[in-house]
Amino acid sequence: GQQVMQIPQYQHVQEGEDFTTYCNSSTTLSNIQWYKQRPGGHPVFLIQLVKSGEVKKQKRLTFQFGEAKKNSSLHITATQTTDVGTYFCARGIQGAQKLVFGQGTRLTINP
């Protein structure tokens, strides 16, 4: 249905290693948003992807939207301790008036 599945649920890396989280849907996504939630904090918007095959970069973060618009990924290059938190994808419903969130990927980093 409208659910989005995120993998992995947890990821622990050494500082400086790369990190990737994946968001998958069984149905076509009209758009996908990504949020970051620091421990004890609230979700903060990172980006929205709309176009098939879209790739967007924010410094060390690279966001991709699959060609079939059924999956998306977030890749962080050379993680830093400030990257710690949970990363959520969210599919937009009725445009993006409503969001359905994935379970999130919790990233922890060994300094």
Next chain:
Amino acid sequence: NAGVTQTPKFRILKIGQSMTLQCTQDMNHNYMYWYRQDPGMGLKLIYYSVGAGITDKGEVPNGYNVSRSTTEDFPLRLELAAPSQTSVYFCASTGRAAPYEQYFGPGTRLTVT
């Protein structure tokens, strides 16, 4: 701008008690949302509103009520609190224009015992 504010930050309720979680935004956003987040889980939509006077159910509305008398305020009412409502509650808002990013409040941590 203060953004989205929520009160209280923390609350402990006894089973059967009622309370209202307050949410205010000062960005003149039309859309407002209430989510709950259980430990280690994603956010589940409880209720949302597309404008003053208009509300609709989300994924998990049972046990909650909302109202939207003004653009700024979107209170969430819990009637007859149950342990299953122990969670962190987030209010969010967004405007009419793309990318429709949602701005979240700091959250209310609620425990029902």
